[in-house]
Amino acid sequence: MTVTFESALLAALAEGLPPDAVLTDEAELALHSHDSAPFSEAGQPTVVVRPGSVEQVQHVLRTARAQGVPVVPQGARTGLTGAANAVEGCVVLSMVRMNRILEIDTANRLVRCEPGVITADLAAAVAGEGLCYPPDPASWETCTIGGNIATGAGGLCCVKYGVTADYVLGLTVVLADGEVLRVGRDTVKGVAGYDLTRLFVGSEGTLGVVVEATLALRPPRPPELALLARFASTADAGAAVGAIIREGHVPSALELLDPTTTEAVATLGHPLLATGAADAQGSVATLIVASDAPDAAARVREMAALCEGAKALSVAVADDQERTRQVLRARRMVMPALASRAQEMPGEVTAFIEDVAVPRDRLAALVGRIEEIAEEYGLYIATVGHAGDGNLHPTVVFDRSDPSAVRRAKEAYDAIMAAGLELGGTITGEHGVGTLKRDWLVRELSPRNLRLQREIKRLLDPQGLLNPGKVLA
Incomplete structure (x- = not known):
């Protein structure tokens, strides 16, 4: 009987993994072939493995290295750049089973966890100990700490x-x-040697696999207090953002909804944005602070006055x-509102969420340029963003x-x-590069x-087997 390369790989992996950790079903392979990005090529994996320990991860990587097979963590x-897309014939290394919170150290205000822990679950666990994990x-509610890192x-x-x-x-x-x-380190401060921790953060699984x-x-x-301001133009909303930052305020949220997004949320029925809920007429932009x-009460009143000074309609x-x-809730309604809008459009409607950041004082200019691009290409483009740090998601x-x-x-x-x-920004503020932005990283x-x-x-991956083709072209 001839032993194929694929069967040899599966047999070698099985030597160090429990049977239910090795998946070869066609449906599972298809499910794990891609993340949530559009326009990103994806290959067919040979196998999906779901290790439950550091030793099992080591076994997978050693086996893949011995056989020259790429590994995609x-x-x-939930990623939006193709960073987790399979490459043809690879081993997909799914970390979802390594989902334990190992220690919550209240004295030192730190938590140790495995990469498969859901972000919201971690936040809830530490909140139960009187602490907070802010990101x-x-x-x-679905993304993992490992993916975030x-x-x-x-x-x-x-x-x-x-x-x-x-x-x-x-x-x-x-x-x-x-x-x-x-x-x-575990200490509050520490500058011994090069900062290798920051090197691995944002490396998209191309340099190593995070296991803890x-x-x-x-x-x-x-507790927070908030305001919602409506403006006749994105430029006016941008002026309000600039005024808030210049006056030294540090809001806990500063979110911008362009007129297209505002209209979608209003149509879905948010009471503060629905037609007749304010004195604004026609297309408006929204700022949530x-x-x-x-x-907080005094700060919100001061920021409200700054919005009024920037010609807020309401x-x-x-x-x-x-x-x-x-x-x-108006901010949380954005994606459901856009999904509802998409359902009204003919054809096989889909969407991609972009991620671009510019210096804060150029935010309004970028939104204006996006509005021109939507008109130029005849497309429905809705822009929402973290106005406080210049990060937009068209x-x-x-x-x-x-x-x-x-x-x-x-x-x-x-x-x-x-x-x-062109506005002095960056191609990604928080989504990463993956395959979607490799060419733009070069620029x-x-x-x-x-x-x-x-x-x-x-240096770290001489055979080029860890998540090949991602980040660097």
């Missing part, structure tokens, strides 16, 4: 509390050769928690069964990337910078 596959990606995820509260990278104190990583490496993370915690966040400062100020939840909705619409969507995507760079970084990054990749 995965979490919940809150939009997909926090791999992509450098952000979230709604970044403007005050920072992104995932700001909370990673240490990592345990399995390298391409199966060796375990511990980087980082030590994360910093904070005291619980105070929150504060969890000790004097400002609704929440004076209690219920009203605040209502204001913040969402392009189009009919994927229409070749013309697909072509125009891709061209619009490129035009948005180009606009961000953003200098040739010497790219060479150095490729040299680091070769």
Whole structure:
């Protein structure tokens, strides 16, 4: 009987993994072939493995290295750049079974956990101990800590509390050769040697596989109060953002909805945006601002006055928690509202959520350019973003069964990337590069910078087997 390469690989993997950790069913292979990104090529994996321990991860990587097979690490596959897409014939290394919270250290305000822990579950667990883990990606109810670390995820509260990278104190990583490496520290401060922890954060599984993370915690966040302001133009809303930042305010959320997004949320029925709920007429932009400062009520009133000074058409100020939840719900309604809008459109409608960031004082200029791009390419593009840190998420909705619409969507995507760079920005603020933005990374970084990054990749993964084709072209 001839032993095929595939059967030899499966037999070798099975030697160090329990039977239910090795998946070869066609449906499972298809399910694990891609993340949530559009326009990103994906191959067919040979096998999906779901290890439950560090030793099993080591076995998988050593086996793959011995046979020259690429390995693609995965979490919940909520990523939006193709970073978790399979490559042809690879081993998909799904980390979802390594989902234990190992320790909550209240004295030192840190938590140790495995990469498969769901972000919302971690937040709830530490909250039960009187602490807070602030990073809150939009997909926090399903995305994993390992995925957040791999992509450098952000979230709604970044403007005050920072992104995932700001909370990673240490990592345990399995390298391409199966060796375990511990980087980082448990101390509040530490500058011994190069910062290898930051090197692995945002590396999208191309340098090593995170098997444990030590994360910093904070005291619980105070209750928030919020306001919702409507403006005749995005430029006016941008002026309000600039005024809030210039006056020294540190809001816990500062979110911008362009007129297209505002209309979608209003149509879905948010009471503060629905027709007749304010004195605004026609197309409007919306700013949602929150504060969890000790004097939140005073801060919100001051920021409301700044919005009025920036020609707000209306400002609704929440004076209690219920009203605040209502204001913040407008931001949470964005994706359901756009999904509802898509259902009304003919064809096989899909959408991709873009991620581009510019200096904060150029935010309104970028939104204006996106509005021009939507008109130029005849597309429905709704822009929402973290205005406080200049990070926008234009969402392009189009009919994927229409070749013309697909072509125009891709061209619009490129035009948005180009606009961000022209305004002194970056092609990604929090989603990562994956395969979707490899070509644009070449345009953003200098040739010497790219060479150095490729040299680091070769040093840690000389055979190029860890998530090949991602980040670096």
